[in-house]
Amino acid sequence: MKTTLLAAGLVTLAPWAWAETPVLTVLTYDSFATEWGPGPVIETGFEAICACDLRFVTAGDGAAVLARIRLEGTTSGADVVLGLDTTLTADATATGLFAPVKARPNALPVPFADPNFVPFDWGWFAMVYDTTKLATPPTSFEELAASDLKILIEDPRSSTPGLGLVMWVKAAYGPRAPQIWQALADNIVTVTPGWTEAYNMFLDGEADMVLSYTTSPAYHLIAEGDATKAAALFAEGHYMQVEVAGKLAASDQPALADAFLAYLTSDAAQTALITTNWMYPATMPAAGLPAGFETLIQPRTSLLLPAEQAQTARAPAIAEWAEALSK
Amino acid sequence: MTPTSPFSVGQGLRFLPGLVALVIAALTLGSAAMLWGRGTGLTGLGPSDWAAVRFTLTQAALSAVVSCLLAVPLARALFRRRFYGRNALIALLGAPFVLPVLVAVLGLLAIFGRAGPVNLGLTALNLPPVSIFGLQGVVLAHVFLNLPFATRMLLMSWQEIPAERFRLAASLSMGPRAMAWHLERPMLVRVLPGAFLAVFLICLTSFAVALTLGGGPRASTVELLIYQALRFEFDLSRAAKLAGLQFGLCAAVTLLVARAAFPFLHDAGRGAALTDLAFAPEGWRRLGDGAVIAMAVLFLGLPLLAVIWRGVPGLADLPQGTTLAALRSVLVALASAGLCVTLALTLSLAIAARGPGHRLLEIAGMLPLATSALVLGTGLFLMTRPWAPDSLALPVTVLVNAVLTLPFLIRLLLPPARRVTADYARLAGSLGLTGGAALRVLYLPRLRRPLAFGAGLAAALSMGDLGVIALFASERTQTLPLLASRLMGAYQMQAAAAVALVLVALSFALFALLDALGARDVDA
Numbered sequence: 001m002k003t004t005l006l007a008a009g010l011v012t013l014a015p016w017a018w019a020e021t022p023v024l025t026v027l028t029y030d031s032f033a034t035e036w037g038p039g040p041v042i043e044t045g046f047e048a049i050c051a052c053d054l055r056f057v058t059a060g061d062g063a064a065v066l067a068r069i070r071l072e073g074t075t076s077g078a079d080v081v082l083g084l085d086t087t088l089t090a091d092a093t094a095t096g097l098f099a100p101v102k103a104r105p106n107a108l109p110v111p112f113a114d115p116n117f118v119p120f121d122w123g124w125f126a127m128v129y130d131t132t133k134l135a136t137p138p139t140s141f142e143e144l145a146a147s148d149l150k151i152l153i154e155d156p157r158s159s160t161p162g163l164g165l166v167m168w169v170k171a172a173y174g175p176r177a178p179q180i181w182q183a184l185a186d187n188i189v190t191v192t193p194g195w196t197e198a199y200n201m202f203l204d205g206e207a208d209m210v211l212s213y214t215t216s217p218a219y220h221l222i223a224e225g226d227a228t229k230a231a232a233l234f235a236e237g238h239y240m241q242v243e244v245a246g247k248l249a250a251s252d253q254p255a256l257a258d259a260f261l262a263y264l265t266s267d268a269a270q271t272a273l274i275t276t277n278w279m280y281p282a283t284m285p286a287a288g289l290p291a292g293f294e295t296l297i298q299p300r301t302s303l304l305l306p307a308e309q310a311q312t313a314r315a316p317a318i319a320e321w322a323e324a325l326s327k
Numbered sequence: 328m329t330p331t332s333p334f335s336v337g338q339g340l341r342f343l344p345g346l347v348a349l350v351i352a353a354l355t356l357g358s359a360a361m362l363w364g365r366g367t368g369l370t371g372l373g374p375s376d377w378a379a380v381r382f383t384l385t386q387a388a389l390s391a392v393v394s395c396l397l398a399v400p401l402a403r404a405l406f407r408r409r410f411y412g413r414n415a416l417i418a419l420l421g422a423p424f425v426l427p428v429l430v431a432v433l434g435l436l437a438i439f440g441r442a443g444p445v446n447l448g449l450t451a452l453n454l455p456p457v458s459i460f461g462l463q464g465v466v467l468a469h470v471f472l473n474l475p476f477a478t479r480m481l482l483m484s485w486q487e488i489p490a491e492r493f494r495l496a497a498s499l500s501m502g503p504r505a506m507a508w509h510l511e512r513p514m515l516v517r518v519l520p521g522a523f524l525a526v527f528l529i530c531l532t533s534f535a536v537a538l539t540l541g542g543g544p545r546a547s548t549v550e551l552l553i554y555q556a557l558r559f560e561f562d563l564s565r566a567a568k569l570a571g572l573q574f575g576l577c578a579a580v581t582l583l584v585a586r587a588a589f590p591f592l593h594d595a596g597r598g599a600a601l602t603d604l605a606f607a608p609e610g611w612r613r614l615g616d617g618a619v620i621a622m623a624v625l626f627l628g629l630p631l632l633a634v635i636w637r638g639v640p641g642l643a644d645l646p647q648g649t650t651l652a653a654l655r656s657v658l659v660a661l662a663s664a665g666l667c668v669t670l671a672l673t674l675s676l677a678i679a680a681r682g683p684g685h686r687l688l689e690i691a692g693m694l695p696l697a698t699s700a701l702v703l704g705t706g707l708f709l710m711t712r713p714w715a716p717d718s719l720a721l722p723v724t725v726l727v728n729a730v731l732t733l734p735f736l737i738r739l740l741l742p743p744a745r746r747v748t749a750d751y752a753r754l755a756g757s758l759g760l761t762g763g764a765a766l767r768v769l770y771l772p773r774l775r776r777p778l779a780f781g782a783g784l785a786a787a788l789s790m791g792d793l794g795v796i797a798l799f800a801s802e803r804t805q806t807l808p809l810l811a812s813r814l815m816g817a818y819q820m821q822a823a824a825a826v827a828l829v830l831v832a833l834s835f836a837l838f839a840l841l842d843a844l845g846a847r848d849v850d851a
Contacts, residue, residue: 030809031816035646058813063558070561071708091561150441155538157547157555190460190542193551196815197539200433203820205442219818278818314559322375322544 022052024256027078029065030058038269038276045272046263052256061194062160062243066092069248073097079251080260082120086242086304087163089117090311099249102258104265106282108242109302117244120264121279123213124238124299125164126231127151134208137232141169144232145183150207152189152198156318159194160241163318165211167310168239170317171303177317181324188325214238214297219278222292230297237301243279344677345684347670348691354730355694358706359574363567372568379547384576386462386537386548390469391527394477395519397470401623402481403511404616416624417482418839420475423627425787425834427808428535429815430634430827435459435468437633444629464540469533473526475627480525484518485511503612525735528577528696549573553699563705570702577697638828641821646814648805649826653833656790656807659724660837663789664782667729671736671781676770678737679744692737695730703727724806728789736781740774747773779845783838790834807833 024046033039033056043054057078059068066088069081074097084092092098098116106112106119127144129137138144144151154162169177189207192198202210209232217229245264247257263269270281275290305313405417423431439445439459446456459467488510496506534550541547549569556566674692678685695703704727711719747770755765771778791808805813807830814823 029816030813034810034813034817034819035648036814036817036819060558061816067558067561071705155544155551157559158538158551163559185543188543189458190540191538191544193535193538193554196812197429197432197535199818200429200815200820201436201440201539204433204436204440206436206440216818223818319375322547325543326375326378326545 022253022256023055024050024052024080024253024260025055025057025078026080026082026260027057027059027065027068027076028082029061032056032083032277033058036276038273041272041276042264042269045268046260049263050256050259052253054260062088063158063163069097070095074250076248076250078248079253079257080245080247082245082264084117084244084246085160085164086240086244086307087160087167087310087314089114089244090307092116092246093307097248097250098246099251099254101247101261104262104283106265107284108240108282110240110304112242112304114244114307117246118261118265119242119244119282120269121273121277121282122240122242123215123279124240124302125161125168125211126214126216126234126238126297126299127209128202128212128216128229128231129209130228131230132228137209137230139233140235141172141180141184144209145180145187147187149187149209150189151184151187152202152207152210153191154195154198154211155191155193156321159192161195161198161211162191163314164239164241166317166321167305167313168303170313170320171239171305172236178320178324181321182327185325185327191325213241213279214299215278215280215293218292218296221295222275222290227295233297233299237303238299240302240304241279242304243277344673344688347673348688351670351691351694351730351733354703354707354726355698357710358698358703359567359570361706361709362563362570362702372572375547376549376552376569376572378545379549379552380572380576382537382541382546383531383548383550383573386465386469386533386541386546387527387530389462389466390473390530391523393466394470394473394526395481395523397474398477398481398522399515399519400615400619401474402478402485404619405478405482406485408613408616408620410620416620417479418842419627419631420479421783421787421838421842422475422631422831422835423472424476424784425791425838426472426631426634426831427791427811427827429539429812430831431472431630432468432536432539433637434630434634435471437637438629439464439467460540460542462541462546464542465533465537465546468536468540469526469530471627471630472536473529474623476529477522477526478623480522481515481518484514488514521738524581525738527580531577531580532573532699534701549576550699550701553701557701557705566702566705570699573699574697581693581696634824634831635828637824638831639825641823641825642828644822645825645829646810646819646822648810649807649829652805652807652810652826653829655721655805656830657833657837659721659728659806660786660790660834662725663728663732664786664841666725667732667736667785668778668782670729671733671740672770672774672778674733675737675740675744676748676766678741679748689737693734696734698731700727700731703731724789729785732785732788735784736777739777739781743774743777744770776845780842782844783841786841787834787838790830790837 028039031037039056043056046052046054059065062083062085065081065083069076069078069092072078073095076097081092081098093114093116100115101118103113103115104118108119108122112119127137134149138147138149153165156162156166169180173180190201192201195212198210199212199216201207202212212231214231217227217231220226220229245261247254247261251257265283267285267287270283271285271287273279274281274285274293280289405413426434436459437443439457441456449456458464492510493506496510501509532550533548534554537546537548538551549572553566553569553573556562556569671692674688678688678692704723707723707727711723751769755761755769760768807826811823811826811830814820814826
């Protein structure tokens with residue numbers, strides 16, 4: 001009995017076992033590698049063709065992933081970094097840690113090309129609401145601000161959706177962004193550290209709307225058979241989040257890393273991402289989108305600041321946001 | 328004259344306490360220095376940073392004052408009343424303290440939120456609803472988390488008042504008011520500053536509670552700015568500067584309340600109670616005590632019930648990996664508790680011996696209170712980088728949590744260690760009792776209660792850790808809090824609630840189990 005306990009302890013505490021097959025280490029955000037995330041499917045699928053061992057190392061969210069890479073620098077054990085978005089790619093490129101990747105065609109609604117990064121999925125940010133409680137949702141930020149609806153948003157200083165919202169308002173309204181934020185101030189119930197807190201609180205009925213993605217209702221519809229969630233279509237357009245993966249220049253498995261990036265945009269991986277990451281695929285798989293996705297709103301205008309512009313706009317936009325909401 | 332102790336510097340374990348102190352200083356100050364050294368930009372602190380400092384201080388001070396003021400009637404009621412379930416209630420006072428923050432916040436929202444019973448009741452009575460968001464919400468959550476802690480501290484001090492004094496007061500025909508003035512007031516004056524300080528320092532480094540319930544950027548705390556500097560701006564020197572600022576705030580407030588001994592005493596607060604209750608006041612005071620206890624049960628119990636309510640439906644279908652994650656969490660908690668108790672005992676005995684440098688040891692023991700877990704974790708990450716952080720995730724989590732809990736355990740162990748040293752040092756000296764023998768025969772049996780309570784506290788706190796493990800963890804080092812947070816990130820709210828419930832139940836069980844180990848005491 002004692003040896004069993006000891007063995008169990010050793011197994012638990014010793015994460016490494018020597019492997020003879022080459023190991024490809026992918027650094028990604030937390031929810032990617034869970035049982036319900038894309039991680040397990042991608043791992044099985046890639047290991048079937050690569051004669052390698054695919055390992056995920058996780059670090060919080062996209063911003064945490066980038067912070068981790070910056071901390072590790074050239075000594076990082078990771079080969080591939082997966083899950084940065086376009087508000088972070090300019091910073092990532094500036095570190096000089098990423099190697100150029102082979103360009104592949106993508107089906108994004110806006111032209112997207114980055115020599116260092118491969119987009120693997122994308123989504124539109126949106127205010128999500130419950131159709132049983134809200135019959136006619138607002139059709140713009142201005143209408144939302146004029147209403148007495150209560151909303152939950154994420155903090156741009158600690159979460160990527162929060163940052164996406166600030167960029168959304170900035171991209172849609174430009175110099176009028178501070179006025180929009182001031183008008184929205186009395187609608188905002190609270191600003192949470194991350195998506196998790198906000199979405200949980202929305203599901204518990206703390207607010208009428210929450211900042212999430214246009215694809216969030218698809219999760220409830222397809223995975224839970226619950227058709228009561230919907231995203232509000234805003235006339236000024238919806239800001240996009242494009243999730244990308246890149247190869248580290250210091251990787252000791254550059255060929256495997258390239259093979260993985262190719263696999264990531266393959267039909268099999270793209271199909272899996274749709275219903276595990278609940279985002280749109282970067283290249284449309286042959287089978288198309290699963291049933292249920294046709295119920296989602298289709299924004300007519302897609303907003304996305306180019307990476308460099310997003311980088312320079314970030315600090316002033318956050319400052320405007322904080323200033324307007326602190327009044 | 329200072330009694331010499333079996334642990335005076337110069338005998339036996341000569342270098343050990345100094346070494347421990349050095350390690351702690353290296354971890355706390357070194358991690359900040361590490362960030363400073365790696366930084367490039369030298370951004371100054373702007374007006375919004377100072378606004379964050381003001382909010383941090385305001386919410387921490389308010390939370391501490393309200394927690395302590397409410398703890399006084401509650402501790403007194405628990406001290407002088409006997410009722411069915413009293414021991415269970417006192418044990419349960421440990422529960423909110425071990426709740427993971429998001430779980431606690433969701434529990435509170437279920438009761439005080441827009442759709443909760445409080446606001447439904449107000450609406451039914453045609454009264455305006457109350458909002459849990461804003462400064463009042465931050466204070467409410469901090470009081471929920473810390474009132475039980477403050478109450479237990481005060482309860483211990485109440486039980487320290489010798490029963491003879493109550494008897495004497497009764498024989499002098501003192502009424503309840505006179506007893507309160509002559510017996511309880513001096514105790515509170517001595518003890519409340521320390522309780523205030525403990526809660527204040529806990530709330531000072533608050534991040535998630537303050538942000539989630541604060542309502543917006545007005546509710547920014549220094550810890551949030553550190554997070555932002557580390558995650559988004561990657562301005563390490565700014566993070567180090569902010570950590571230094573936070574450290575300065577902690578030090579300043581600690582000095583202001585200096586001399587206020589933390590009220591942790593040798594008594595873990597159960598069983599040992601006033602045996603002769605003849606002088607517990609009757610009449611309206613009895614009703615008052617009953618009302619206070621009932622309100623506390625509702626305030627602390629309802630959100631806990633909500634946590635259970637949310638978690639139970641998912642229990643039947645726990646995600647794969649829960650058992651392994653639970654095993655890891657328990658092992659980390661036990662290792663962290665063992666390490667923390669060992670470090671705290673080493674330092675406390677050396678400080679109690681009052682050898683040269685004992686003040687420095689005491690300061691080293693308090694250093695971690697002022698440290699941001701995020702800065703400590705990032706510093707350690709940089710330090711351990713050359714040796715694959717993946718394999719070090721769990722050891723580092725153990726170490727960081729042990730160090731962060733150390734100040735509380737030292738405050739818990741120091742007073743009884745001093746008393747044992749004062750009472751027995753001469754005897755031990757004449758018997759030639761030193762080192763390991765003194766530890767076994769003299770100290771361990773007499774420090775059993777605070778050691779057990781402290782081990783329980785340390786275990787429970789490291790069980791809920793998310794700050795450190797998240798920075799280092801991989802798929803293979805998943806703990807329960809990490810699993811819960813990952814599940815929520817993947818829309819699995821019900822599974823996450825179930826995992827959180829398992830986490831809460833396990834940490835509370837560990838805490839209660841370790842705490843109960845100390846139920847017997849030699850001299851008590």
